[in-house]
Amino acid sequence: MKIALLGYGAMGQLVERHAQASGSEIGAVITSQNAGSAKEIADRIAGHDVAIDFSTGAAVLTHVEACGLAGVPLVEGTTGWKEEEAEALRVITEHDGALVYGANFSVGVNVFYRIVANATSLFAAVEGYASFIEEAHHDRKRDAPSGTALRLREMMAKATRDREIPIASTRAGHIPGTHRVGFDSAADQIMLTHMARSREGFAAGALVAAKWIVGRKGVYEFSEVIEEILSNS
Numbered sequence: 001m002k003i004a005l006l007g008y009g010a011m012g013q014l015v016e017r018h019a020q021a022s023g024s025e026i027g028a029v030i031t032s033q034n035a036g037s038a039k040e041i042a043d044r045i046a047g048h049d050v051a052i053d054f055s056t057g058a059a060v061l062t063h064v065e066a067c068g069l070a071g072v073p074l075v076e077g078t079t080g081w082k083e084e085e086a087e088a089l090r091v092i093t094e095h096d097g098a099l100v101y102g103a104n105f106s107v108g109v110n111v112f113y114r115i116v117a118n119a120t121s122l123f124a125a126v127e128g129y130a131s132f133i134e135e136a137h138h139d140r141k142r143d144a145p146s147g148t149a150l151r152l153r154e155m156m157a158k159a160t161r162d163r164e165i166p167i168a169s170t171r172a173g174h175i176p177g178t179h180r181v182g183f184d185s186a187a188d189q190i191m192l193t194h195m196a197r198s199r200e201g202f203a204a205g206a207l208v209a210a211k212w213i214v215g216r217k218g219v220y221e222f223s224e225v226i227e228e229i230l231s232n233s
Contacts, residue, residue: 001019001024001025001049001050001210001211001214002024002025002027002047002048002049002050003015003019003024003025003026003027003048003049003050003051003052003210004026004027004028004029004030004044004045004048004050004051004052004072005026005028005029005030005051005052005054006030006041006051006052006053006054006055006059006063007030007031007053007054007055007056007059007078008029008030008031009054009055010199011054011077011199011202011203012029012052012054012055014199014200014202014203015052015054015203015206015207016029017203018200018203018204018207019207022207024207027045027047027048028044028045028048030044030045030055030063032055032056032059035059035062037062038062038063038065038066038069039066039069041062041063041066041070042065042066042067042069042070043070045066045067045070045072046070046071046072048070048072049072049073049210049214050072050073050074050075050210050213050214051063051067051072051073051074051075052074052075052077052206052207052210053074053075053076053077053078054077054078054202054206055078056078056080057078057079057080057081057084057142057143058081059078060076060078060081060084060088061081061084061087061088061091063076064076064088064091064092064099065091067092067097067099068091068092068094068095068097069095071095071097072097073097073098073099073100073210073213073214073216074092074097074098074099074100074213075099075100075101075105075206075209075210075213076088076099076100076101076102077101077102077105077202077206079103079143079146079147080142080143080147082147082150085101088101089219092219093219096217097217098213098216098217098218098219099213099218099219099220100209100210100212100213100220100221100222100225101219101220101221101222102151102209102221102222102223103146103147103148103150103151104147104148104151104202104222105201105202105205105206105209105222106196106201106202106205107201107204107205107208107226108194108196108201109148109179109194109196109201110205110222110223110226111226111230112179112192112194113151113152113155113223115192116152116155116156116181116192117155117156117158117159119181119183119190119192120155120156120159120160120181120183121159123160123183123190124159124160128185128186128187129183129184129185130183130184130185131156131160131162131165131181131182131183131184132165132166132167132168132181132182132184133145133149133152133153133156133165133166133167133168133179133180133181133182134167134168134170134178134179134180134182135148135149135167135168135169135170135177135178135179135180136169136170136171136172136175136177136178137170137171137175137176137177137178138171138172138173138174138175138176139171139172139173141171141177144169144171145167145169146169146177146179148177148179149167149169149179150167152179152181153165153167156181176195176196176197176198177195177196178193178194178195178196179193179194179195180192180193180194181193205222208225208229209222209225212225212228212229213225
């Protein structure tokens, strides 16, 4: 694949290394210093097979518009743009484009989603258990609760009809991304935990999504990509 990188921080550089190791080519690299308008970005990324965005929430709508104008599928790995989500999806639809987005591009986290959904359904069938979510990250992560925690609560709410599942967030030091889902009763407590050891999983997942979205149209959550991969395995 010929990949355009939108954002060139730690994640963008990691995606670059993984992409090159797998034989893909990195074409345009868009940073905050050279970005310009959506039209200017579109001109630079035209002809690429796919774009991967790990930038900032404030830049997402511009990048979505640029990819729509250029006809380039977009893998959106940035967090912190929930309030602009509806507008971003509208833009992609308007341009008949393609987008994969998700709160977390770790393959392990997306399998964890399925485990949590199944566990929540089981506990919803019995009385006396209260659900809760805990998440912790390093002090450089801006959004809290994390997008992953919000996604977990959304999935759990469908099984329990409880949209007030509490989330506790911690931002401190160098804590690796950690998400815990608990089911608590007077008799016992069950905890499910996912801990990210590094950012490698996010880069690998973004490339899985990039390969999957080439040649498609429409808007997809990364969980749908994983569902298809698991159903075909």
